[in-house]
Amino acid sequence: MDALRLSHPAPARITVYSPTVNFARSSMALDKNLNPESYQSVPDHDGHFGIFGGRFVAETLMPLVLEVEKAYYRYKDDPEFRAELESLAKHYVGRPSPLYFAKRLTEDLGGAKIYFKRDELNHTGAHKINNTLGQILLAKRMGKTRIIAETGAGQHGVATATVCALFDLPCVVYMGATDIERQAPNVFRMKLLGAEIVPVTSGTGTLKDAMNDALRDWVTNVEDTFYIIGTAAGPHPYPEMVRDFQTVIGIEAKQQLQEAEGCLPDLLVACIGGGSNAIGLFHPFLDDQSVEIHGVEAAGLGLESGKHAASLTGGEPGVLHGNRTYLLQDEDGQIEDAHSISAGLDYPGIGPEHSWLNDTGRVKYVAITDDEALAAFQLCCRTEGIIPALEPSHALAHVCKIAPGMDKDKIIIMNMCGRGDKDVFTVAKALGVEI
Amino acid sequence: MADTRLDKLFARLKIENRPALVTFVTAGDPNPETAYEIFSNLANAGADVIELGMPFSDPMADGPAIQLANLRALAGGMTLRKTLDQVAAFRKKDSDTPIILMGYYNPIYHMGVKKFLNRADEVGVDGLIIVDLPSEEDDELCHPARAQGIDWIRLTTPTSHDERLKVILKNASGFVYYVSIAGITGTASAQQADVETALNRIRKQTDLPLAVGFGIKTAEQVKATGQYADGVVVGSAIIDIIRHCDEVQAGTAETVNKVSAFVSELASGCKPRD
Numbered sequence: 001m002d003a004l005r006l007s008h009p010a011p012a013r014i015t016v017y018s019p020t021v022n023f024a025r026s027s028m029a030l031d032k033n034l035n036p037e038s039y040q041s042v043p044d045h046d047g048h049f050g051i052f053g054g055r056f057v058a059e060t061l062m063p064l065v066l067e068v069e070k071a072y073y074r075y076k077d078d079p080e081f082r083a084e085l086e087s088l089a090k091h092y093v094g095r096p097s098p099l100y101f102a103k104r105l106t107e108d109l110g111g112a113k114i115y116f117k118r119d120e121l122n123h124t125g126a127h128k129i130n131n132t133l134g135q136i137l138l139a140k141r142m143g144k145t146r147i148i149a150e151t152g153a154g155q156h157g158v159a160t161a162t163v164c165a166l167f168d169l170p171c172v173v174y175m176g177a178t179d180i181e182r183q184a185p186n187v188f189r190m191k192l193l194g195a196e197i198v199p200v201t202s203g204t205g206t207l208k209d210a211m212n213d214a215l216r217d218w219v220t221n222v223e224d225t226f227y228i229i230g231t232a233a234g235p236h237p238y239p240e241m242v243r244d245f246q247t248v249i250g251i252e253a254k255q256q257l258q259e260a261e262g263c264l265p266d267l268l269v270a271c272i273g274g275g276s277n278a279i280g281l282f283h284p285f286l287d288d289q290s291v292e293i294h295g296v297e298a299a300g301l302g303l304e305s306g307k308h309a310a311s312l313t314g315g316e317p318g319v320l321h322g323n324r325t326y327l328l329q330d331e332d333g334q335i336e337d338a339h340s341i342s343a344g345l346d347y348p349g350i351g352p353e354h355s356w357l358n359d360t361g362r363v364k365y366v367a368i369t370d371d372e373a374l375a376a377f378q379l380c381c382r383t384e385g386i387i388p389a390l391e392p393s394h395a396l397a398h399v400c401k402i403a404p405g406m407d408k409d410k411i412i413i414m415n416m417c418g419r420g421d422k423d424v425f426t427v428a429k430a431l432g433v434e435i
Numbered sequence: 436m437a438d439t440r441l442d443k444l445f446a447r448l449k450i451e452n453r454p455a456l457v458t459f460v461t462a463g464d465p466n467p468e469t470a471y472e473i474f475s476n477l478a479n480a481g482a483d484v485i486e487l488g489m490p491f492s493d494p495m496a497d498g499p500a501i502q503l504a505n506l507r508a509l510a511g512g513m514t515l516r517k518t519l520d521q522v523a524a525f526r527k528k529d530s531d532t533p534i535i536l537m538g539y540y541n542p543i544y545h546m547g548v549k550k551f552l553n554r555a556d557e558v559g560v561d562g563l564i565i566v567d568l569p570s571e572e573d574d575e576l577c578h579p580a581r582a583q584g585i586d587w588i589r590l591t592t593p594t595s596h597d598e599r600l601k602v603i604l605k606n607a608s609g610f611v612y613y614v615s616i617a618g619i620t621g622t623a624s625a626q627q628a629d630v631e632t633a634l635n636r637i638r639k640q641t642d643l644p645l646a647v648g649f650g651i652k653t654a655e656q657v658k659a660t661g662q663y664a665d666g667v668v669v670g671s672a673i674i675d676i677i678r679h680c681d682e683v684q685a686g687t688a689e690t691v692n693k694v695s696a697f698v699s700e701l702a703s704g705c706k707p708r709d
Contacts, residue, residue: 046571054571054572055569055571055572056540056567056568056569056572057567057569058495058496058566058567058569058590059569059589059590059591059592059594059595059603059614060496060590060592060593060594060614060617060618061594062569062570062571062594062599063594063595063596063599064594202499202502203492203493203502203506208493209493212493212494212495215495215496216495216496216498216619219496219617219618219619220617220618220619220622221617222594222617223617316545317544318541318544318545319539319540319541319544319567320493320541321493321495322567324544327541329541329545331545332514332515332516332542332545333491333515333541333542333543333544333545333546334490334491334492334509334542335492335493335541
């Protein structure tokens with residue numbers, strides 16, 4: 001590993017911090033979006049976050065989507081449902097996940113204090129299981145007997161296959177053929193857990209196509225099937241429901257930092273593909289105006305290259321997969337392929353709440369390239385002894401840019417939303433190392 | 436409002452006691468030039484209504500045949516603007532055959548609803564079927580389209596129970612499209628008895644003509660469905676012919692001939708009812 005060390009210096013000294021924020025892209029959105037009384041009061045009863053969100057699905061699915069919504073509102077605060085979810089979160093997932101002070105990294109960067117919210121220590125190695133547990137408990141209560149899911153990096157697929165094994169339900173996971181190739185360990189994990197993996201070759205064979213095929217399955221099997229969507233996107237109530245299941249991250253972090261430091265953080269940072277880990281961390285802090293919040297999209301080979309996955313920074317509002325949100329698309333409204341070294345961020349859309357938080361200006365969204373993420377990945381391994389997933393490596397790269405310029409008494413919480421075991425082959429390949 | 440092309444057509448067919456043959460092709464498939472020749476010959480071959488698919492990169496409710504048709508069209512450079520231009524060209528030589536545009540919302544939203552509707556109205560589009568705009572999103576395009584005098588053709592499905600039908604049919608116009616299976620295009624076929632029962636159920640709630648589609652591939656199926664439906668939609672079976680011609684590089688003339696021959700055969704199933 002010494003060779004790597006020499007060829008990839010720590011990223012803190014590579015680039016200057018320059019946030020890329022776009023407030024005025026969708027001017028029609030502004031009236032409806034700005035100055036909400038509370039950032040925690042959305043969505044409305046039709047699932048709208050300002051102009052974003054909604055229920056843009058085929059009529060065949062509508063009765064089912066409404067049924068999911070009804071069931072979710074019925075059970076979300078049901079004491080028995082909560083108790084079952086919390087018990088599993090504690091004993092099966094291992095919650096609460098630690099809030100860890102990254103002392104060496106803090107010293108290395110020489111600025112703000114950096115804390116990691118360590119959701120990579122969850123069972124299955126990422127935050128995804130917070131959501132799949134919640135949804136499968138709902139599916140059981142709705143009497144559904146078959147589970148489908150889409151997956152990109154395979155983390156959501158593994159988390160879904162895991163809860164399906166736990167609850168003895170058949171599980172079909174749609175995964176792009178391209179992703180199957182680059183995430184082989186997760187594919188085998190899902191198989192071990194008893195899931196059936198359906199390779200998706202339609203379109204470009206990535207996450208968006210996997211989601212298309214999952215929707216096609218759902219529309220064909222409406223009677224018995226529950227679709228566990230992996231991120232805070234899709235038709236209402238999914239963006240709200242997935243967010244709610246993930247807010248355990250932010251709720252814990254808030255309390256843990258209160259115990260450790262007796263205050264609120266100054267800055268939250270999380271990576272964003274669809275954005276479920278980010279909204280989970282951000283949401284409980286949205287009305288705390290002193291807390292600055294940054295979401296980190298994947299800039300791939302660079303925003304100018306056109307090969308990226310930064311829907312907010314480089315996309316425009318549109319309608320796909322059940323919701324209105326920022327999308328990568330061409331001048332004819334055709335969806336464009338995303339690119340990121342991280343399969344989990346490789347999606348041309350983003351959860352609708354993030355689109356709204358972008359347009360309201362509450363959250364700043366920035367973008368990090370493949371190379372910057374790779375450098376942060378290595379820095380984290382060396383300074384903290386933590387191998388992060390490539391997804392939170394994007395968040396960490398942003399922390400590396402911004403922390404050195406902040407006072408030493410400032411506090412950053414970064415969501416370490418996944419561990420990097422799944423990525424070691426990808427990273428080795430990117431660094432030109434054969435293993 | 437008995438003066439739209441759709442109203443006039445269904446009134447005439449009622450007197451003739453036969454169902455409408457509704458044919459679906461994707462605009463620009465397999466390439467813009469051949470596609471125009473195909474679709475502008477559908478009426479001559481016996482189609483009563485032309486349903487023209489607006490190509491989209493992510494057709495979530497479509498099966499493999501129409502997915503590939505979308506990809507072929509986009510690869511050939513088809514766009515929403517060109518689709519509307521082709522309708523304009525067609526209208527110059529055929530002012531009677533109703534044209535329905537079918538597709539997904541994003542290309543329209545991206546063009547701008549107002550701009551799209553003005554152009555659609557100008558070129559003589561009669562109705563819209565937008566797969567991912569359920570009743571809950573009627574403010575998006577349904578209301579503006581109706582205000583512009585363009586019909587909003589609603590999809591009803593086997594999952595549309597009576598209460599849901601009420602919601603679906605509220606702002607429907609032109610005709611109602613019954614999707615006879617819960618699923619995607621071009622796959623399974625429904626049982627005739629189930630379809631008839633469903634249509635009777637829908638008729639209790641609307642006087643609009645009812646067309647049936649999904650899984651109808653032969654003149655025999657057209658005839659059987661046409662016994663109780665006001666219209667019969669055939670899509671994937673036509674698309675399959677286009678794909679095959681494209682694969683063997685049949686050329687425009689032969690492709691048009693093959694499609695026309697198939698549509699004529701389908702039309703033979705649309706004779707006056709027994």
